[in-house]
Amino acid sequence: MSSLIISPSILSADFATLADECKRIVELGADWLHIDVMDGHFVPNLTIGAPVVQSLRKHSKAFFDCHLMVTNPQQWIKDFAKAGADMFTFHLEAIVDPQQLSSSQAHPAVVEAAQQVRAAGMKAGVALKPDTLAELLLPYLQQGLLDMVLVLTVQPGFGGQMFMAEAVQKCAVLRQQFPQLLIEVDGGITAETAVAAAEAGANVFVAGSAIFGAAEPAQVMQQMRQAYAA
Ligand code: DX5
Ligand code: ZN
Secondary structure, eight states: OOOOEEEEBGGGSOGGGHHHHHHHHHHTTOSEEEEEEEBSSSSSOBOOOHHHHHHHHTTOOSEEEEEEEOSSGGGGHHHHHHHTOSEEEEEHHHHSOGGGOOSSSOOHHHHHHHHHHHHTTSEEEEEEOTTSOGGGGHHHHHTTOOSEEEEESSOTTOSSOOOOGGGGHHHHHHHHHOTTOEEEEESSOOTTHHHHHHHHTOOEEEESHHHHTSSOHHHHHHHHHHHHHO
8 A cells, every 4th residue: 555645735824924834734744735726716716826836836845736726727737837836636627517528538628638737747637526427537547647636525615614425435436446546635634534535545635724723733644644554
């Protein structure tokens, strides 16, 4: 079993002291930093863009795990690569209406977006909203076009929401066929809900409020590692 990657979501950090918060959380044991990018259109919230990522890059050598909850994510690939993003995860639903997709045939627009991300020098991830089927990603995974799948376990847009337990079943579907794949769960992950996510096959845990809101973030991350190892 590969080791767990913990990617605290800086959405729950103090944006006024972001560089210090990033440094602190990495020193306390975080593996990656999860950066939630929202455009007020794909989701009803506005957060961080490439200029903030670029500024943070000057203060941190951490792996920047960027989750783009935006319409037309292709528009930002070059800017994020230049800013120093390591993983660029776009939403499948932002490229094509899932109703138009099938589990047996790759859609050229999705293939192109994934290829553009890698050509820009980043790892390519695809995120799924809770209602989008995991099987729709099989054609791209079979072609080796993706480095990671992000399974949303809340509706995207805000931190601090309730974990949707049924969504983790998607991790099991993917894990069965792709033993080496990075499968990230995001939304409502705590030391407790991490157990179900780990059982289903997730190996990258995002947590915002559970880590940044804790009095002892190191302890929470430790508990998550124990849940994964169990
Ligand atoms: C939700 C974001 C998450 C969010 C998670 O749209 O994608 O990354 O920050 O926050 P918690 O862990 O508080 O649910
Ligand atoms: Zn996220």
